[in-house]
Amino acid sequence: MSDVNESLTNVTSQQQYRGLLERAMFSTLTSVPCCVFLFINGTMLLTLRSKAVFRDTCRYILLYNLLFADTVQMALSQVLYVIAACRIRLTYPMCGVLTMFASLTNDISPLTLVAMSLERYVAVCHPLRHATVVTIRRTGVAIVVVWAFSSLNVLTRVLLLLQFPFEDLKSLLMKEFCSDVAMLLGSVSNDYTTVYTCVLFLSAGVVVTSSYIGVMVAARSASTDKASVWKARNTLLLHLIQLGLSLSSTIYNPMLTALSKIVATIAFVRVSIVLYVCLCIFPRCLSSLIYGVRDQTVRPVLMYHLHCPQVSP
Helix, strand or coil, X not given: CHHHHHHHHHHHHHHHHHHHHHHHHHHHHHHHHHHHHHHHHHHHHHHHCCCHHHHCCHHHHHHHXXXXXXXXXXXXXXXXXXXXXXXXXXXXXXXXXXXXXXXXXXXXHHHHHHHHHHHHHHHHHXXXXXXXXXXXXXXXXXXXXXXXXXXXXHHHHHHHHHCCCHHHCCCCECCCCCCCCCCCCCHHHHHHHHHHHHHHHHHHHHHHHHHXXXXXXXXXXXXCCHHHHHHHHHHHHHHHHHHHHHHHHHHHHHHHHHHHCCCCHHHHHHHHXXXXXXXXXXXXXXXXXXXXXXXXXXXXXXXXXXXXXXXXX
């Protein structure tokens, strides 16, 4: 009997060791690319503050705001992922703070993409008025409005969260791992978040698409600079792709919930790693890759700060 108990104990210990090893390996697989992208984004932020041409150009000011929000969002997502991988359960207040900051920065991206698309539309379709319409002061006001609108959403979610009867709980320690979905306590919070997300991305998609169509119409005009128009068209098309990828990150948790019911545990963990990298990490580094490679003004300075040889700012 003792031999049987000892054998079961050994099997349990081996399973626990394997589970610990897999969590460590998977956490490393996500942390390494995340750290690489955080370094690239951080270098890009440094690049956009290194020269006056970037600090005094509205397009680059908006890009800085987009990159800053994406970088913070990526860091918070990785922190929440590692906490869940280590099976650490947080209290509701602590988890609420992390998820609300993540929600705030998550909303910044589509709204900033809208502002950037409108700036490109004015630059191509109304070039003579661009200098008077798109000014540094108005760009600053637009950024403040973006952050204020996103903060209003967070405040609304906090007020809805406070309606939950926390006093009826035996402990504030969460039974589930901390995530945005875990903080949707009650049907009202869930419905509000769903409606807000749909309205936000639908509105942003309409604005970016309208800007793209406006640029395409301008491309047929003989009086416009064809090279500038086609470059703006490609930029707006990339903004649409970025918007789609940002939207895809909102379906990450629902997709995991659906997969957990039909996929085995080990396969589920492996699939969740791939989805996390593709839907949560990759979209947040796309701006650095797009502007770091395509923009002839940014690229040499970025390469210099990345310490690439044979490149001077």
